[in-house]
Amino acid sequence: MTLLAGRYRLLSRIGQGGMGAVWRAVDELLRQEVAVKEVLLPRDLDEPQRAEMRERTLREARAAARLRSHPSIVTVHDVVLEDGRPWIIMELVRGRSLQALLRKEGRQTPERVAAIGVTMLDALTAAHTMGILHRDVKPGNVMVTDDERVLLTDFGIASVAGDVNLTQTGSVSGSPGYIAPERLRGEPDGPPSDLWSLAATLYTAVEGNAPFHRDNPAAVMAAVLMHEPHPMRRAGPLGQVLMAMLDKDPVRRMPAGHAAALLRDVAAGSGGFGGAAPKTAPSMRHAPKKRAPVFAAAGLATVLVAGGGAAWWFGTADRPVSSPTPTTTAVSTAKAAKATEAVEAAKKAVLTSNPEACALVTQAQIRKLLGTAAKQEFMTNDACQWMTPGGEYLQIQKIQLDSETTARLTFDTSRATEEDEPKRDPTTKLRLGARIGDATIGWTRDAGAYNQTRLVVRTANVAMWLYYSGPKSGYETIDAFAKLIMASLHKAG
CATH class of the missing domain: 3.40.1000.70 (PknH-like extracellular domain)
Structure with a gap:
């Protein structure tokens, strides 16, 4: 049996996914059971990329450990490097994932799903406040314990994988159908992206199927970008809240605070929006409208061409400023030359500090x-x-x-x-x-x-x-x- 860092002894494998394996283990120093996540590095990464990913995993796992006091987040105890690979030492949760629960019990009631949503939003808000994005919220990463606690797991790992793949290979890591549309479009992501993924997760829990279910991953991503979710038949008052959380535009998406309040109402049986939308988010009274197909298709092409070159759409706005036409006088010519130099200098300017x-x-x-x-x-x-x-x-x-x-x-x-x-x-x-x-x-x-x-x-x-x-x-x-x-x-x- 493998011993990590002279302390954590692996006992048996309890889960396997694309980004790694999860082991049941024992901490021989404290004599308690723990879970150990083995992070698997993609084989196609070169050594500098592997080193960067290892460092990011260590940094992000340590950041996630700062959330150990939150009751709805699986606790991260430690992170170690062994055989050149990062291993994350976590709380051992006795229960099953929401995904496994749905497979066994089927769709859940709107009230129970809304209650799960309130708990998950509280966990995500705590993480966002500390500058940590999950980037892989999905039914498989929501745990329901034997005593009915609900916890969010896998913090930091999906975030690291997404960063490396996006900046190094042009692809986006995550689970098709739960990746926010702005991430597929290559736009900046942030807390609203996690909110969208949570809404897709809650939709799956209440309807029994994913909001953009299709036959293959490419079709799923196309649907996320270009189409509305499948009509909801079982969500009841929860449906309007989820539609507002699934808006394809992150700046129009319902803020977490408003969503939490409405989810609490649904969980209590008083019903979603009720008679009027919250005053602080009036735009959320309307269901999202369809995106422009041309833009969505272009965004999908950028994602799917990963590894074969970037797909760019060259627009006509923001073209370089044309040079001033020289006049016949020496003074005017000199002014024109200076103006041209200034324009060229501005065009070549590159900002590097990237402040928060x-x-x-x-x-x-x-x-x-x-x-x-x-x-x-x-x-x-x-x-x-x-x-x-x-x-x-x-x-x-x-x-x-x-x-x-x-x-x-x-x-x-x-x-x-x-x-x-x-x-x-x-x-x-x-x-x-x-x-x-x-x-x-x-x-x-x-x-x-x-x-x-x-x-x-x-x-x-x-x-x-x-x-x-x-x-x-x-x-x-x-x-x-x-x-x-x-x-x-x-x-x-």
Whole structure:
């Protein structure tokens, strides 16, 4: 029997998956049973990639260990390297996964599924607050113990695998049907992506089948990008909540706090939205509208071509600024040359610091923008949200690309989606002319008590998606937000 780190003795294998195996083991120092997750490194990685993945696994597992005090997260005790591979020492859970439960008992009642959702949202919120994304929420990673506790497991491991594959090979790791659409499109992910995956998990639990079930993984991913979930027949009041959580646009997706409140209502038998949608998220009263097929298909091509070269759509916006036409005078010629040099220098500028999204604006600046104090909610490197007690909020998601050219292509792809927004909601007013940064597109709409405004901005090699929801109309608030963020990005360099 294998002994790890002179302490953890492997007894028997109790599970096997694509990313590793799980063993029942005993901690011979403390004389207690534990579970040991053996992380299997993909064979096609070269040595530098394997070393990076090992380091990321160690870092992420240690971060997940900070969540050991949460009652609904499987505790991570330790992480060790043995035979060049990382092994995660975890709490041994006596029970079965939600996936196994569904296989044995079939679909669950809306009330029980909603209660599971409340518990999982609490666990995810705790992780997000500490800057940890799960990235593989699915029925197989939700554990139901013999005494009916519900726990979330496999923190950090799927996150590491997704990071390596996405940045190194262009593919996305995860379980088809539970990967959020923005991840399939190659956009920045964050806490809303975990929320989407949780909604897909709850849908499966209440309906007895996955929301985008198809015959093969490629068809599943196409459905996630281009189609709505299969109609729900058994979810009852839970259905509306899940549809709002499954919105394909992460900035329009129901925030975790609102979802938790509605799930609690369903669990208590009082029913989802009831008569009116929550005032803090009026846009969630409507079921998600269909995405533009052209953009969705392009996003899927980028995912499926992994290993065979990237598939890019070259848009027409954000083209390089043309050089000034020289005049006949020497002075004008000199000015034109300087202007051209400035344009070329700006085009070649590359930002490298990649500061945390939450650090780009101060609490004082947020207070000035929103008129009152706001709680900082999304503390990950690339996504952050600030929400007032009344539900008004600002949000940023960003991505730092390897070059200005790649950022331009990313912006162009997103621009195509934004231009179709009025087709999805006729109340949307598109803004094309204003320029913030190197390229900008935005839209705004009146959603009743609250207005919604969104900007997509590119500056140098950084693309960002900004969102405002609140009583203020127009672009004044979000434009000021964008300018503050840009100033911070360029100051950081």
